[in-house]
Amino acid sequence: MYQIKCIGVLTSGGDAPGMNAALRAVTRKAIYHGIRVKAICRGYKGLIGGEIREFQTQDVSNIIQQGGTIIKTARSEEFKTEEGMRIAYENLRKEEIDALVVIGGDGTFTGARYFAQEYPDIPIVGIPGTIDNDLYGTDYTIGYDTALNTIVQAVDKIRDTASSHERLFFIEVMGRDAGFLALYGAIASGAEAAIIPEIETNTDQLNELIEQGFRKSKNSSIVLVAESDITGGAIGISNRLKEKYPEYDYRVTILGHIQRGGSPTANDRILASRMGAAAIDALLDDQRNVMIGIVNDEIVYVPFNKAIKDEKPVDKKLMDIIRILSI
Numbered sequence: 001m002y003q004i005k006c007i008g009v010l011t012s013g014g015d016a017p018g019m020n021a022a023l024r025a026v027t028r029k030a031i032y033h034g035i036r037v038k039a040i041c042r043g044y045k046g047l048i049g050g051e052i053r054e055f056q057t058q059d060v061s062n063i064i065q066q067g068g069t070i071i072k073t074a075r076s077e078e079f080k081t082e083e084g085m086r087i088a089y090e091n092l093r094k095e096e097i098d099a100l101v102v103i104g105g106d107g108t109f110t111g112a113r114y115f116a117q118e119y120p121d122i123p124i125v126g127i128p129g130t131i132d133n134d135l136y137g138t139d140y141t142i143g144y145d146t147a148l149n150t151i152v153q154a155v156d157k158i159r160d161t162a163s164s165h166e167r168l169f170f171i172e173v174m175g176r177d178a179g180f181l182a183l184y185g186a187i188a189s190g191a192e193a194a195i196i197p198e199i200e201t202n203t204d205q206l207n208e209l210i211e212q213g214f215r216k217s218k219n220s221s222i223v224l225v226a227e228s229d230i231t232g233g234a235i236g237i238s239n240r241l242k243e244k245y246p247e248y249d250y251r252v253t254i255l256g257h258i259q260r261g262g263s264p265t266a267n268d269r270i271l272a273s274r275m276g277a278a279a280i281d282a283l284l285d286d287q288r289n290v291m292i293g294i295v296n297d298e299i300v301y302v303p304f305n306k307a308i309k310d311e312k313p314v315d316k317k318l319m320d321i322i323r324i325l326s327i
């Protein structure tokens with residue numbers, strides 16, 4: 001069996017609270033096992049650019065509570081090319097890195113999978129770091145819980161104005177093409193509805209809300225809308241409302257990047273610590289091209305192709321909960 005002597009670690013794609021906690025766990029667990037650690041700055045972009053430096057245990061001191069990622073992140077078009085991948089591989093060889101831990105989302109794992117096909121001698125393990133929670137094979141991704149809590153805090157504040165002015169608010173949350181933040185954010189904030197891309201009857205959802213529920217017993221309403229071309233986002237939905245029901249006094253709030261920042265919650269720190277340690281265990285166990293997942297509180301290994309390609313289902317019954325609890 002080939003023994004891993006040095007790993008590279010990078011964060012890639014959108015930053016997520018808890019990425020630093022994962023970086024800390026990967027670094028310390030590797031060093032604990034006598035493996036050297038090299039941090040690659042700015043994701044695949046920095047791998048191509050050779051932005052690589054060795055980390056000691058003190059390099060990850062005092063970061064468990066910090067949002068963002070101290071080793072920076074980036075989205076790299078060059079890594080999608082043959083030439084970009086070749087340069088990346090040469091840099092790994094030059095640095096004597098013989099395995100890679102990538103912390104990111106579906107795009108990061110797609111890149112890792114193609115890279116592994118081209119250069120199979122470098123085992124890669126992925127850690128799911130994205131607020132979107134859109135990866136199959138894991139109940140949670142790092143950053144999702146923090147983003148959800150940020151959404152709830154923001155909606156609580158907006159509700160003050162909604163109820164004082166007796167207004168309807170459409171609040172857009174992130175998620176790319178996934179509705180987890182909108183759906184669970186709606187339940188946790190007591191919103192009257194969630195409009196998510198996984199349920200394609202958005203017009204019906206809007207009509208149902210307005211005709212059956214809205215303003216029967218309340219003078220204000222909050223609707224969480226997942227960003228997506230399918231939903232049209234909060235602006236798209238509100239434009240449709242304006243056409244059909246011009247009498248409503250409504251406002252649109254797009255929460256935007258506040259959802260990506262801030263100190264990670266205890267849950268995200270624990271998840272990141274467990275997943276970071278598990279990534280090193282996986283490499284020691286000769287695993288390759290797998291994402292670390294968590295299912296029913298147990299660590300699992302999910303092949304990259306499954307994590308990326310398989311649809312992660314949302315529990316549509318939760319829409320009923322929102323509807324029933326907002327009568």
Ligand SMILES: Nc1ncnc2c1ncn2[C@@H]1O[C@H](COP(=O)(O)OP(=O)(O)O)[C@@H](O)[C@H]1O
Pocket residue numbers: 012013014044074075076077078079080081104105106107108109110111112114129130
């Ligand atoms: N098809 C691909 N081939 C090679 N690399 C890819 C591919 N898709 C994504 N990547 C790499 O992964 C990076 C991060 O992906 P992105 O979708 O931006 O974020 P996330 O990993 O958070 O989903 C991209 O900037 C690119 O460098």
Ligand SMILES: O=P(O)(O)OC[C@H]1O[C@](O)(COP(=O)(O)O)[C@@H](O)[C@@H]1O
Pocket residue numbers: 013014015104105106107129130131132174175176227260
């Ligand atoms: O910050 P950017 O580059 O505008 O990207 C916004 C996108 O990144 C996210 O915040 C996180 O997505 P990823 O984790 O896939 O990068 C999405 O919810 C959002 O659509």
Ligand SMILES: [Mg+2]
Pocket residue numbers: 013105106107130132176
């Ligand atoms: Mg993604």
